[in-house]
Amino acid sequence: MSRTVTLQIGHLGARGDGVSSLGDAPVFVPFTLPGEEATIVMDGRSASLLSISDPSADRVEPVCPHFGTCGGCALQHMALPAYRAWKASLFEKAFASRNLDTSAIKPAQFCEPHTRRRAVFSAIRTDAGVQLGFLQAGSNRVVDLRECHVISPAIDAGRPKLKALTAAFLPPAKTVHVTVNETVSGLDIAVDGKFTLGEGAKRRAADALSATNFVRLTVNGEIVLELKRPLVKFGDIAVSPPPGAFLQAVPAMEESMAALVCDHMAKSKRVADLYAGCGTFAVRIAKASTVHVVEADGAALRSLDRGVRDAGGFGLRQVTTEKRDLARRPLTAQELKPFDGVVFDPPRAGAEAQTREIAASTVQRVAAVSCNPETLARDLRILVDAGFRLRSVTPIDQFIWTPHLEAVALLDRLKSAKRHWSDL
Known part of the structure; x- marks a missing residue:
């Protein structure tokens, strides 16, 4: 049975909803901001906004007439500086919950409207x-x-x-x-x-x-x-993606992510690119390093392979491919022995099983790309506990006005923590 109540909004939750409480239970109210008093309709545990009294100074008029009805955007009612500060804080909260060094978090990079490809x-x-x-x-x-x-x-x-x-x-x-x-x-x-x-x-x-x-x-x-x-361009290499292929959402943000990854891998002679898709990072890394690509999607691998062959005159190092479901069958520490660098870009669930194998390997450098602060923090905690140093984490917002946020985390193994799979 529904009822109408008035609540004070305390903060924003991880999904961008305003958070209040009713008794001992949290209440999540969409389209509200911290400090606002919201009159809502409660229907079970679901809350619908009726009205706002004393609106926040950070409240603005949404740019789109569909906002509030369309499920695409969640935060167009929030002024851009406040929105960006809140979004950057998502990694700080996730890292603090895992006792990770939040000082490694760099200033976030943000995309502009009308840029999603x-x-x-x-x-x-x-x-x-x-x-x-x-x-x-x-x-x-x-x-x-x-x-x-x-x-x-x-x-x-x-x-x-x-x-x-x-x-x-x-x-x-x-x-x-x-x-x-x-x-x-x-x-x-x-x-x-x-x-x-x-x-x-x-x-x-x-x-x-x-x-x-x-x-x-x-x-x-x-x-x-x-x-x-x-055709899509990964750097100066053209790849023809399979139908419906996953691509990084915003080209400018992809370039930023790729620059971070490639700079970190520059001293690695052999790199394993895991969850590689069509080769967003692999073909760029192959300018300087031998790359082994692992991906579960066979069509994506075929697209990457053809792109590499078509780019024969671009001076790429050897690129090999392997079709494999890394969530079910991660590369083992022994299989990772030939590689001194690893890049991984898993789905939202993260790469816990694969991360444990990397932690037990002799790999020296890791670039972890993630679209989920919580699972990234979990995976990084595994690597840090195994002797990796977290050098930097750069939040990348290519999903404007949503709670979704990417990041590139760069790690290297401390010399005193060098391990070998056979020692375990």
């Missing part, structure tokens, strides 16, 4: 046409976007054509995911959902793609039509 939309075909956007928070309803201040201008401009394209073949009343990657060649479209594309629908889809400037359409893993080869 990768978007995963939801879409549904209705009697009124295709609705394309993001899901409403806590709902399966697609918010049909009229504008978006996060995605790149090219993706934003492509939305009307994307609606026309998907209208040609989507079945009615089925919500699907539409991944759009902006590449050097143009927009690469991958549609995934619980439907079968018949021959007639394939022809309609191919005809509709030909009327756009999109470069490729893939439906449920099958390439319907490729008008141009999609």
Whole structure:
């Protein structure tokens, strides 16, 4: 049974919601800021905001009319300086909880609006046409976007054509995911959902793609039509990513991350790049070091391998690849023996099993890239306990107005802590 209560907001939680309490239980109130008095509707443990009295000095007018309905952004109501200070504090809190040295945390780097080159939309075909956007928070309803201040201008401009394209073949009343990657060649479209594309629908889809400037359409893993080869640049090396490929969200932030990783690996003769994807870091590192790439996605590895072969005249060192699920079967300390440097960029769950093997190895330098402060702090604690020194952690915000935050952590092994797998 719902009830209306008024609460004082104490601080922001890790998801960007204002946090208060009711009795002994915490209450998370979206779209509120510390110091505000919020009148909310409680429905079980869920809180919905009704009104704010005495708004915070850090409250601003959101730039997007969809804010509060669209589930894409959580913090457009917060002034940029306060937002950036809060976001940078996420790593300080996570590191303090693991007794890690917070002085190693460097100033955060922040992306600008309209810079995200990768978007995963939801879409549904209705009697009124295709609705394309993001899901409403806590709902399966697609918010049909009229504008978006996060995605790149090219993706934003492509939305009307994307609606026309998907209208040609989507079945009615089925919500699907539409991944759009902006590449050097143009927009690469991958549609995934619980439907079968018949021959007639394939022809309609191919005809509709030909009327756009999109470069490729893939439906449920099958390439319907490729008008141009999609290409992304990792440094000066071009790679053609597989359909729907994971790419770092903002090119400028990728460049910053890659510079940190490559500078740290510069003295390593042999580097293992783990959870490597299409080679964001690997091909850049290969300018100076031999690289062994390990990744569970076979299509990503094939894209990387072709990119390396196509770049034969760019002076890359040897790059080898291995298809392997590192969460289930991490590289062991013995297998890591040939490498003096390791880079890893795992999913949000982190790389605990792999980190324990690195800790037990003779690896000298580690670059850990993460999108989750809590799991990164856990993994770094393992390495520090094994004798690694945490040199720096640089927060990288390429998910503006959300609670998501990347980081690049750089470590090297103290000479007095050098270990060998056979000693364990």
